[in-house]
Every structure is written in structure tokens, then in C-alpha cells.
Amino acid sequence: MNTTEKTTASITLFEPDDAKYLKWVNEHPEGFVLTSNKSLYPKFTVIHKATCDKIKILKAPAKPGGFTERDYIKVYSTNLTDLNTWVLQKRVNGSSRKCSLCF
Ligand SMILES: [Zn+2]
Numbered sequence: 001m002n003t004t005e006k007t008t009a010s011i012t013l014f015e016p017d018d019a020k021y022l023k024w025v026n027e028h029p030e031g032f033v034l035t036s037n038k039s040l041y042p043k044f045t046v047i048h049k050a051t052c053d054k055i056k057i058l059k060a061p062a063k064p065g066g067f068t069e070r071d072y073i074k075v076y077s078t079n080l081t082d083l084n085t086w087v088l089q090k091r092v093n094g095s096s097r098k099c100s101l102c103f
Contacts, residue, residue: 011082016068032049035072
């Protein structure tokens with residue numbers, strides 16, 4: 001079964017399923033993960049390396065499902081430029097920043 005939704009050749013938007021998301025990220029450590037809220041508000045739009053703990057370990061008070069199943073989305077790519085382009089295509093005046101911990 002395909003666990004992800006392909007939107008372009010290099011961009012993967014995860015479906016709302018944290019277990020599948022975490023499995024995918026752990027199996028693809030070479031890429032980058034963009035995390036944001038559903039409106040892609042720039043303040044919440046951050047790109048991490050797929051190995052970053054921030055996108056793999058939920059911190060209290062976050063409840064299980066907090067990565068992809070409620071307010072937040074996750075987008076995966078092996079190409080950093082493609083992630084930036086994706087944000088600009090999805091939101092007028094969109095922007096993203098890099099995580100200060102993993103970059
Ligand atoms: Zn990070």
C-alpha cells in the first residue's frame with residue numbers, strides 16, 4: 001500500500017498518519033522535512049533535516065498525532081530548493097526558514 005501522496009516528482013505531502021510519517025522519515029534520512037500549519041503561515045513554516053529530533057520526537061504537551069493528524073502538515077523532499085518552491089506555489093508571500101538545531 002502506498003503510504004504517501006505524491007504531489008510532484010520530488011515532493012511528498014504526508015497523509016494524516018503519524019505512524020506512517022515517522023516510519024517514512026526514519027527510512028529516508030537523506031532528505032528534508034518541511035513542517036507547517038495547514039495555512040502555511042510563514043512563522044510556522046520550518047525546514048528540518050530528516051534526522052532532526054524536532055520532527056521525530058513529540059514534546060509535551062503535544063499529544064500523539066501531533067505531527068500530521070491535527071493542525072500541522074509535513075512535506076518531504078530530497079531537494080531543499082523544491083521545498084522552498086512548493087511553499088511559494090501554495091501560499092502567496094509564503095516563506096520558510098531553516099531549523100536552527102539541525103542546519
Ligand atoms: Zn531541525
